[in-house]
Amino acid sequence: xxxxxxxxxxxxxxxxxxxxxxxxxxxxxxxxxxxxxxxxxxxxxxxxxxxxxxxxxxxxxxxxxxxxxxxxxxxxxxxxxxxxxxxxxxxxxxxxxxxxxxxxxxxxxxxxxxxxxxxxxxxxxxxxxxxxxxxxxxxxxxxxxxxxxxxxxxxxxxxxxxxxxxxxxxxxxxxxxxxxxxxxxxxxxxxxxxxxxxxxxxxxxxxxxxxxxxxxxxxxxxxxxxxxxxxxxxxxxxxxxxxxxxxxxxxxxxxxxxxxxxxxxxxxxxxxxxxxxxxxxxxxxxxxxxxxxxxxxxxxxxxxxxxxxxxxxxxxx
Amino acid sequence: xxxxxxxxxxxxxxxxxxxxxxxxxxxxxxxxxxxxxxxxxxxxxxxxxxxxxxxxxxxxxxxxxxxxxxxxxxxxxxxxxxxxxxxxxxxxxxxxxxxxxxxxxxxxxxxxxxxxxxxxxxxxxxxxxxxxxxxxxxxxxxxxxxxxxxxxxxxxxxxxxxxxxxxxxxxxxxxxxxxxxxxxxxxxxxxxxxxxxxxxxxxxxxxxxxxxxxxxxxxxxxxxxxxxxxxxxxxxxxxxxxxxxxxxxxxxxxxxxxxxxxxxxxxxxxxxxxxxxxxxxxxxxxxxxxxxxxxxxxxxxxxxxxxxxxxxxxxxxxxxxxxxxxxxxx
Numbered sequence: 001x002x003x004x005x006x007x008x009x010x011x012x013x014x015x016x017x018x019x020x021x022x023x024x025x026x027x028x029x030x031x032x033x034x035x036x037x038x039x040x041x042x043x044x045x046x047x048x049x050x051x052x053x054x055x056x057x058x059x060x061x062x063x064x065x066x067x068x069x070x071x072x073x074x075x076x077x078x079x080x081x082x083x084x085x086x087x088x089x090x091x092x093x094x095x096x097x098x099x100x101x102x103x104x105x106x107x108x109x110x111x112x113x114x115x116x117x118x119x120x121x122x123x124x125x126x127x128x129x130x131x132x133x134x135x136x137x138x139x140x141x142x143x144x145x146x147x148x149x150x151x152x153x154x155x156x157x158x159x160x161x162x163x164x165x166x167x168x169x170x171x172x173x174x175x176x177x178x179x180x181x182x183x184x185x186x187x188x189x190x191x192x193x194x195x196x197x198x199x200x201x202x203x204x205x206x207x208x209x210x211x212x213x214x215x216x217x218x219x220x221x222x223x224x225x226x227x228x229x230x231x232x233x234x235x236x237x238x239x240x241x242x243x244x245x246x247x248x249x250x251x252x253x254x255x256x257x258x259x260x261x262x263x264x265x266x267x268x269x270x271x272x273x274x275x276x277x278x279x280x281x282x283x284x285x286x287x288x289x290x291x292x293x294x295x296x297x298x299x300x301x302x303x304x305x306x307x308x309x310x311x312x313x314x315x316x317x
Numbered sequence: 318x319x320x321x322x323x324x325x326x327x328x329x330x331x332x333x334x335x336x337x338x339x340x341x342x343x344x345x346x347x348x349x350x351x352x353x354x355x356x357x358x359x360x361x362x363x364x365x366x367x368x369x370x371x372x373x374x375x376x377x378x379x380x381x382x383x384x385x386x387x388x389x390x391x392x393x394x395x396x397x398x399x400x401x402x403x404x405x406x407x408x409x410x411x412x413x414x415x416x417x418x419x420x421x422x423x424x425x426x427x428x429x430x431x432x433x434x435x436x437x438x439x440x441x442x443x444x445x446x447x448x449x450x451x452x453x454x455x456x457x458x459x460x461x462x463x464x465x466x467x468x469x470x471x472x473x474x475x476x477x478x479x480x481x482x483x484x485x486x487x488x489x490x491x492x493x494x495x496x497x498x499x500x501x502x503x504x505x506x507x508x509x510x511x512x513x514x515x516x517x518x519x520x521x522x523x524x525x526x527x528x529x530x531x532x533x534x535x536x537x538x539x540x541x542x543x544x545x546x547x548x549x550x551x552x553x554x555x556x557x558x559x560x561x562x563x564x565x566x567x568x569x570x571x572x573x574x575x576x577x578x579x580x581x582x583x584x585x586x587x588x589x590x591x592x593x594x595x596x597x598x599x600x601x602x603x604x605x606x607x608x609x610x611x612x613x614x615x616x617x618x619x620x621x622x623x624x625x626x627x628x629x630x631x632x633x634x635x636x637x638x639x640x641x642x643x644x645x646x647x
Binding site (some may be wrong): 035040044050142145146234242 | 355388390413645
């Protein structure tokens, strides 16, 4: 018990607030709806936000590096579409996944090169990429859903390991890896350094461009992982997948305490909590039957509160 | 001591009466409508139908409208999974596309929740029934109006996006009905406007200039009518070329009143929602007679809501005009 209290005391205050809100929402919802506090609901709740959750891990690094990556909203459906097309035309599933990841890595690479060479804000570069990819997705699919995937693929996709679906498994593994790397691995630590103060990072011998390239490529690649998983979950792919997903991803990262205006601030554990928080809000609205129109209002308010907490209340002197 | 005892007794009495009353009350039933582009006028009409159907069935029927504001089938699938947790008595679903919702719909069915699709079907899923619009018939209704307005002769054009399933069916129904009932009318050309009002205007202008014999234009979708009407106006041929539109969006209603659109073909979203609710209720209440879809009740697999014509004359009646101009909001 003492250990728990110590752990809570040692925690970032903003994360404490989010954790507190999570508990409050859980209690209120549990009283409102008997189905809320069930294993089934929590599974569905988590699975409803796993794609965003996976993408938010990599987005955290981008934002900590002082940038942003809107293009994930185009990479996600593109990856789902490419995966579905390749699987349908008989490619080996794992080869198809590899190709999708390589394509995504390439897109991340191009994002970063455009940013570096043209010296324009990553928001503009990746927005251009988002539009390009959304158009490309429509062109590839002709606006039609790609379905009727081979039964073997559907069987593989529906398999569960220790009762966990592939997306859940992927998220748990990726979140753990990301968490550990963000605390220990040198190039991940460099992201904080570069984001906090690029000039002094460069002076201390860090190759800042390598850091930027890594974060944009990772961001694209995790969006591709989410896209591949989407094909597996829905047994289909469509250019309309992932509408507004980039905003949900960035919101999760921001609620988790990362700063969109100043690099170097943010944490993986915060982002995980932020993702969990958004997952619960979306679920709570559906469970309570309150009109979903208020969902965005509520999410927006939460974001403002998170930012105010970070910049005004818990500001480190 | 005495006072405490009274308080406890009173508290117990209140609790008991609440439980007692609820035991007498009919058990509540929840039916969920799940759509994509929630907030769209069309789906508000369908939900209005559902709400009215629920009223007929009784006060114990509760309904809710759920679904993403975006046209995103993956988000809609998630909504279905999350709504299913509540174990509603029935779900009525307008599918954002026919494939993506299949796993989610099947999971709901496997949990014993009857699922009825409406407006947009998901035929490969285990859904019990589909309540929709027969687009072939929709086109035929347009052809009858066109034939009468043109007096059975002349050339006409069809606005559509080739390859789009519902528009293809509407166009096919239109052509077939013309050939059957008005053999004097010939379909001269197909105008592809890519579903866009500005493209509809420019493409119709070009078509009318290229072939002055075209006396009628039928749009198979909602935006083509206003575009064609604008083209006819630009060319100064209002009254000479008959425009028949689809659906009853705001611009179509305005142009019906000015007479620049002669008539519009409408499907019946209110009835689709109404009927889907009725089917969900039927499916949730099996009878002793074995049904085709055990453990669910009796529902036909397919039903159409039908299509009809609205003219400017109809809108002269303020009550009717008011109905279309003030769509329900939720």
